[in-house]
């Protein structure tokens with residue numbers, strides 16, 4: 001319609017132009033008719049040609065009836081004009097009339113052209129109006145139609161698209177809610193029908209997939225819940241997507257409540273700030289391991305945490321798996337191993353030895369500080385350096401046979417010597433095989449002691465011991481050492497001589513097995529006392545063969561620094577000679593020089609002892625006091641020397657008159673006492689007195705002269721001895737003296753008894 005309207009407009013414009021041109025042609029025609037000028041004719045022809053050319057194009061000017069007429073008239077006009085021009089200008093009347101007629105015809109025809117042009121213009125105006133009207137109508141109708149079409153489309157869309165879309169939306173919402181049972185159920189055979197079926201199939205697949213996922217998750221849970229580890233999955237937003245049951249067990253956190261919650265929410269900001277850097281590393285695709293500790297049941301537990309990135313096929317990290325394994329026990333064991341290794345290092349470093357451990361290939365796996373120092377090996381080379389390399393060829397050659405022993409599971413000991421810093425160094429190397437529990441040989445320990453100092457000390461000690469032994473062997477003292485088991489560990493030469501045995505029969509033997517039982521018994525108590533740590537001094541008799549010795553023993557306990565008695569040193573000195581001298585001196589001190597019987601000093605010693613014995617035995621006791629009658633006259637007549645002889649003879653007769661157990665003592669001058677023990681009746685001493693009196697009176701020859709001696713005897717008798725003190729002794733002596741006085745008074749050569757303060761006369765023996 002638009003194009004038509006444009007064409008109508010265009011035609012109208014052309015018609016108007018043509019009308020104007022035709023009007024011009026009419027004016028020219030009139031001018032030609034009036035003036036018959038060639039220039040006017042020329043112009044007429046030019047204008048006519050232009051009009052004809054303009055009308056020739058149908059496409060541009062159209063094909064209205066007026067135009068057809070106009071075109072016809074226009075085409076016929078040049079012939080008429082030519083005929084007019086062909087007529088002579090100053091012809092006859094016929095010609096003039098013909099010319100006039102032709103002019104009229106030309107004018108008429110030109111007028112017709114003008115009319116037709118006008119008509120064409122009018123027609124074109126009309127056509128244009130009609131085209132405009134059509135265009136306007138169409139312009140109105142098209143939106144209406146389009147609106148209607150839109151409306152119709154909307155209805156169709158509503159019916160076919162929106163309602164299914166709404167159902168689809170509801171279905172999607174249901175799925176979002178987790179309701180997978182919603183079905184679209186659209187059976188139409190169109191796109192929505194296909195979509196619905198696809199959708200329903202998809203939800204069914206989702207349900208199946210969900211069930212599969214639930215089964216997988218359950219399986220995952222079953223596995224992870226039974227793992228001795230915290231297992232979780234954390235997404236890029238630091239939110240848990242999965243956590244196993246151990247979170248509840250170990251940390252008291254419900255694993256289901258953790259899902260979709262962020263780490264700081266679950267574990268707290270503090271630990272999150274620690275974890276963040278590590279989580280970011282895991283999210284950058286790096287596998288991360290770290291340790292942290294948690295408190296569980298009031299006990300600190302160590303966890304080894306590992307983040308394993310979850311990398312999508314495209315390479316992006318979707319999240320990471322977090323595994324936390326309780327390594328408290330392992331850590332404890334590791335610590336214990338580390339501690340025991342440290343202890344071993346401390347221990348091996350503390351002992352004054354080079355300690356090393358070698359495997360079956362003789363590769364050093366461990367060496368203590370002293371070992372490294374002495375070999376001049378850097379610690380960085382352990383483990384790895386071979387024994388040959390560490391020791392050097394010369395020293396290794398010494399070790400090699402022993403190493404072979406150790407590698408075959410036998411202990412080996414090497415006492416070796418090396419030149420070190422220009423002097424001989426002694427060492428003792430112990431190779432101790434290392435067996436596993438399964439009894440497989442794994443290697444061996446090498447423990448090397450620098451025994452140079454020990455060797456030197458040993459040499460010094462041996463020298464010193466030699467010197468000491470030379471001294472002790474030449475001492476007249478038996479020197480022994482008994483250990484705590486009473487075994488001889490050292491005996492000097494004198495000791496061996498007294499034992500009458502060689503050293504190899506003595507050393508290591510128990511003293512109880514070597515001595516006679518009696519001799520051992522005498523020493524046993526002292527040895528035992530010595531072994532309790534007390535110094536003991538005693539004397540004992542020692543009989544070797546036919547030699548009897550009195551030995552003075554000193555046992556000196558050997559007390560170690562911890563107070564333990566390791567044994568005792570015994571020093572035995574032969575005091576036999578001394579004892580003899582002592583005995584002689586004792587005899588001298590206690591015996592009367594002239595007569596050889598006990599003297600007053602001895603009597604004073606022995607009498608109280610006799611009293612004690614009587615008291616203990618609850619027996620009686622008698623003390624005789626004797627005096628030679630008229631001894632002064634013997635001295636006076638025969639001289640003092642003869643008097644001495646008489647005293648000797650008298651003493652001898654007294655001793656012969658009593659038992660050897662009865663003590664005869666000279667108190668001084670011609671006064672003697674005799675102590676009779678075990679007498680319970682006053683008659684018993686009288687029997688002895690009678691015998692004495694009888695013996696004394698036997699004839700005696702002194703210096704060629706025969707003498708008859710008599711004696712007077714005073715006897716003190718006590719049936720019961722109550723107290724055995726000096727006063728009692730004095731009292732007894734006093735009573736005996738009183739009884740002697742009574743005997744003297746009674747005429748001498750007799751006796752009197754003072755029995756328990758009662759003086760008893762001699763019983764008819766005088």
Ligand SMILES: Nc1nc2c(ncn2[C@@H]2O[C@H](COP(=O)(O)OP(=O)(O)OP(=O)(O)O)[C@@H](O)[C@H]2O)c(=O)[nH]1
Nearest residue numbers: 627628629630631632633635640641643644669670
């Ligand atoms: N030969 C000698 N005479 C001694 C010794 N000690 C003392 N006498 C003497 O012995 C005498 C002792 O005498 P008395 O006992 O007093 O008197 P007695 O003559 O024995 O008279 P009665 O005892 O009364 O019978 C004194 O003359 C002393 O000098 C001695 O060791 N040797």
